[in-house]
Every structure is written in C-alpha cells, then in structure tokens.
Amino acid sequence: MQYENVRTTCIYCGCGCAINLQVLDGEIVGVFPDPQHPISRGSLCIKGWNVASFVRHPDRLATPLVRQGEGFREASWDEALQLVAERMGAIYAASGPQSIGFLASAKCTNEENYLLQKLARTIVRTNNIDHCARL
Amino acid sequence: MREQICKLVAEKLPELAGVVALRQTAVGTAPYLFREGDDLSQLVLEPRYPLPSVVSMLQKRYPEARFGVVARGCDARALVEMAKRNQIDPERLYLVGFTCSAEQAAECYCAAPAPDTAGWPQAMVVGVPVAGAPPNPLVAQYEEMSLAERRAFWQQQFAKCIKCYGCRNICPECFCEACALEDPLWVEAGMLAPPFPMFHLVRAMHMASRCVACRQCELVCPAHIPLTVLYDLMRRDIGELLGYEPGADIAAAPPLSLTLADGMVHGQDQLL
Structure with missing residues (x-):
C-alpha cells in the first residue's frame, strides 16, 4: 500500500503549471494543483486537471507506426528512425532544404525543442520549423 | 504544534495502515500516506489540500484498512458530511485534529477553526482553539x-x-x-x-x-x-x-437526503 504525489509540470502548453500526480500503488489516480507554486498558484485549467488521463489511455500509441497500404503496422524505434532518415535524405537530395519542415511540440522540454531547431537549422539548413500550437 | 502532531502520529502508526498528511520534500509539499518507519520530519501542516478526498479514496481501495488523517477544522467538517453520504467510514479513521491560528482563520473567514471531535469515534485535537473569524x-x-x-x-x-x-x-x-x-x-x-x-x-x-x-x-x-x-x-x-449546519454534528441527518421507496418520498426520519 503506497500513496504519494509525484510532482511534475503540465505538458499541455508553455505556461509551466505545477501538477501533483496522485499515485496509488503505482497507478495514477488523480491530479492536484500546487498552492505554493509561483506560476500556477494552486490553479489549473481543464486540460491540466485532466492531464493524466492519456497516460494509460487505450488509444495512446505505445510504439511507432509505419504506413502500409491503407493502414499502419507497428515498428521498432530503430526501424522507424532508419526509415525517416532514408526518406528525408532522399527528399533532401532531390529537392533541397526548403522541401523539408519540422514541427516541434509543447509536450517536449525546452531542451528537446532546442535540439529540434538545431537539427533543422544546422543539419538540414532550413528555417522551416514551427510549433504544434500553430497547427 | 507540528512536533506534537508528529509524536501523536508516531504513536498511532503501528496500529494504523497509514496516516494521510502533507509531506514536504525538495520539490514541494503534497498529500502523502505516512506509514510506519517513514520519516516524520517531512510531515508539515501547510499549505491546504483536500485531504478528506484522499482518505475517501484510500478507504474505498482498502475496505478493511484503518487510516489516520491530520485534519484541520474544515477537513474534519468535510469528513463528517462525507461519512453521512457513505464516502468515508469514521469507524476506520483516526482523526489527528489540529487548530488553525487566528491569522489562518481570518484569511479563510473561518467561523470554526478547530476540529470538533464530539461524536467522532476516535479523535484527538492538538492546539488551543481560537475564536471564529468575522465573515467575508x-x-x-x-x-x-x-x-x-x-x-x-x-x-x-x-x-x-x-x-x-x-x-x-x-x-x-x-x-x-x-x-x-x-x-x-x-x-x-x-x-x-x-x-x-x-x-x-x-x-x-x-x-x-x-x-x-x-x-x-x-x-x-x-x-x-x-x-x-x-x-x-x-x-x-x-x-x-x-436548522442544519453542514459538518457540525456527525449524528444529524442531512435534511435534503430523501429516498424514494414504496412510491413514497422518505425523509431523514427513515434514513437513520
């Protein structure tokens, strides 16, 4: 029997609200805002309150999917990344850097987003990088 | 007051499955189930979280277990109303009550800043109750x-x-x-x-x-x-x-609880 709150940051937007994930026996059972947090000050929006609902949602993708005919098949990360690298390399060779764009995510950390724009600008040499909030 | 509460919790822990209270760590403070052997120096009283909801969840998950809770006046009142609506079982709960300060009471416009343990099966209150604060x-x-x-x-x-x-x-x-x-x-x-x-x-x-x-x-x-x-x-x-005050008396039936049985509306006299 174990009940604790695991402190983390909401991943839905860039505000950085604090959330406490209530964990009972290893399972997330709820969310509490944090009254002492300097940014969210004990409040959350509806997305923050429900932020834990996708963690074990049956619709959540747990493995990369590769398009196959009309549908998808499951693939390993190695295979998926290899495929992306090959296809992107071919498009790059045929059409140049402006043919490629990158979409970053609010659900990543600042550091991960930094790395993605670094990849876009220095490796692929394109400024075509944007953010999921403008999709 | 914190030391007194920790001492009481330490004494009670061997006979309880755990005590619901706030735990302060390097990343912040949040509700936690303290179990025997846990570091009680991490037990704190601020800020406020809805600990009664945590008690309810734990009691439902573990229908045989007896828990404790470190509760202020409003927590105790919330537990009273939850008990009347079958959300907690007071027989399986030890209430470690503590009194809010006059400043805290003023901040909350609280009329009853100390837990009232009358009628509560197992309870202890730490601290000297202060007077209720003026209303909002x-x-x-x-x-x-x-x-x-x-x-x-x-x-x-x-x-x-x-x-x-x-x-x-x-x-x-x-x-x-x-x-x-x-x-x-x-x-x-x-x-x-x-x-x-x-x-x-x-x-x-x-x-x-x-x-x-x-x-x-x-x-x-x-x-x-x-x-x-x-x-x-x-x-x-x-x-x-x-004539009803929510949270005040654990024996008083809620006035708006009605049941429909035999095609008739039954009020509180049938409930308890």
Missing part, C-alpha cells in the same frame, strides 16, 4: 444589493469562468460519479464562459447542506470568482430554514 465582508456588501444588482454581479463574475471544473474537482463534497455539470441537459456543452447561470447555480444547489466552508473552491479558481459568497448564503439559508 463581501457577503454583507452583496446583501445590500438589489436583485438586479445581484444578477449583474454574478453575470460579471461568472463571465470570467474558464470552466476548468476546479471548484468541483477540489471539493471534498463533490464525489458523484455522474456530474450534472457534465450533463448537456443542465449545462450546454461547448460554451465558454459556461451558460449563465446554470453551471454555477447547479453547483450551488448541490452544495446546499453539504458545503462545509473550507474555501478550497475559491482558492483553486483561476478566475478568482468569489464562490463562497454564494455558498455562505446557502449555508445560512439551510441553517435558518432547516
């Missing part, structure tokens, strides 16, 4: 208003609502599995702010005879809507009209 001055201001002004006041306040459901989510007395606030029959979906006045007044009606004035809803509201003005007046009316 906004209530008196509100009562000076005409009906039209009151309507305009709430229209303006409710227009700020971002419909986060935080008031409902944080409330220890909001435990229904199916919520009227998510039912399109009562609250039209997809509107922001939610339709005036149904969203907030449906909730206010459901708080009648339940709201224990813990103020968690108001503290959690990102739009700073003064919800407790509404609930304070609801509490007053329930007191005046039905």
Whole structure:
C-alpha cells in the first residue's frame, strides 16, 4: 500500500503549471494543483486537471507506426528512425532544404525543442520549423 | 504544534495502515500516506489540500484498512458530511485534529477553526482553539444589493469562468460519479464562459447542506470568482430554514437526503 504525489509540470502548453500526480500503488489516480507554486498558484485549467488521463489511455500509441497500404503496422524505434532518415535524405537530395519542415511540440522540454531547431537549422539548413500550437 | 502532531502520529502508526498528511520534500509539499518507519520530519501542516478526498479514496481501495488523517477544522467538517453520504467510514479513521491560528482563520473567514471531535469515534485535537473569524465582508456588501444588482454581479463574475471544473474537482463534497455539470441537459456543452447561470447555480444547489466552508473552491479558481459568497448564503439559508449546519454534528441527518421507496418520498426520519 503506497500513496504519494509525484510532482511534475503540465505538458499541455508553455505556461509551466505545477501538477501533483496522485499515485496509488503505482497507478495514477488523480491530479492536484500546487498552492505554493509561483506560476500556477494552486490553479489549473481543464486540460491540466485532466492531464493524466492519456497516460494509460487505450488509444495512446505505445510504439511507432509505419504506413502500409491503407493502414499502419507497428515498428521498432530503430526501424522507424532508419526509415525517416532514408526518406528525408532522399527528399533532401532531390529537392533541397526548403522541401523539408519540422514541427516541434509543447509536450517536449525546452531542451528537446532546442535540439529540434538545431537539427533543422544546422543539419538540414532550413528555417522551416514551427510549433504544434500553430497547427 | 507540528512536533506534537508528529509524536501523536508516531504513536498511532503501528496500529494504523497509514496516516494521510502533507509531506514536504525538495520539490514541494503534497498529500502523502505516512506509514510506519517513514520519516516524520517531512510531515508539515501547510499549505491546504483536500485531504478528506484522499482518505475517501484510500478507504474505498482498502475496505478493511484503518487510516489516520491530520485534519484541520474544515477537513474534519468535510469528513463528517462525507461519512453521512457513505464516502468515508469514521469507524476506520483516526482523526489527528489540529487548530488553525487566528491569522489562518481570518484569511479563510473561518467561523470554526478547530476540529470538533464530539461524536467522532476516535479523535484527538492538538492546539488551543481560537475564536471564529468575522465573515467575508463581501457577503454583507452583496446583501445590500438589489436583485438586479445581484444578477449583474454574478453575470460579471461568472463571465470570467474558464470552466476548468476546479471548484468541483477540489471539493471534498463533490464525489458523484455522474456530474450534472457534465450533463448537456443542465449545462450546454461547448460554451465558454459556461451558460449563465446554470453551471454555477447547479453547483450551488448541490452544495446546499453539504458545503462545509473550507474555501478550497475559491482558492483553486483561476478566475478568482468569489464562490463562497454564494455558498455562505446557502449555508445560512439551510441553517435558518432547516436548522442544519453542514459538518457540525456527525449524528444529524442531512435534511435534503430523501429516498424514494414504496412510491413514497422518505425523509431523514427513515434514513437513520
């Protein structure tokens, strides 16, 4: 029997609200805002309150999917990344850097987003990088 | 006071499955189930979290286990109303009560800043109770208003609502599995702010005879809507009209609990 709150940051937007994930026996059972947090000050929006609902949602993708005919098949990360690298390399060779764009995510950390724009600008040499909030 | 509470918790832990209280770590403070052998130097009393809801969840998950809870006055009142509605079992709960300071009481406009353990099966209160604080001055201001002004006041306040459901989510007395606030029959979906006045007044009606004035809803509201003005007046009316004070007496049946049986409406006399 174990009940604790695991402190983390909401991943839905860039505000950085604090959330406490209530964990009972290893399972997330709820969310509490944090009254002492300097940014969210004990409040959350509806997305923050429900932020834990996708963690074990049956619709959540747990493995990369590769398009196959009309549908998808499951693939390993190695295979998926290899495929992306090959296809992107071919498009790059045929059409140049402006043919490629990158979409970053609010659900990543600042550091991960930094790395993605670094990849876009220095490796692929394109400024075509944007953010999921403008999709 | 904290030392006294920790000592009491340490004494009680061997006979309990655990004690629900706040734990402070390097990353922050949040509810935690302290078990025998845990570091009680991490047990703190601030800030406020709805610990009664945690107790309810734990008791439901472990229907045989006995827990303890470190509770202030409003927590104890919330537990009383939850007990009456089968959300907690007081026989399986040891209440380690503590009194709020006069400053804390003033901040919450709290009329009863110490847990009342009369009628509570197993309880102990640490600290000397302070007097109740004066009520929220906004209530008196509100009562000076005409009906039209009151309507305009709430229209303006409710227009700020971002419909986060935080008031409902944080409330220890909001435990229904199916919520009227998510039912399109009562609250039209997809509107922001939610339709005036149904969203907030449906909730206010459901708080009648339940709201224990813990103020968690108001503290959690990102739009700073003064919800407790509404609930304070609801509490007053329930007191005046039905002689009932939510959270005060664990033996008093809630006046609005009715059952339908044999084609008849049965009131509190049949309930207990």
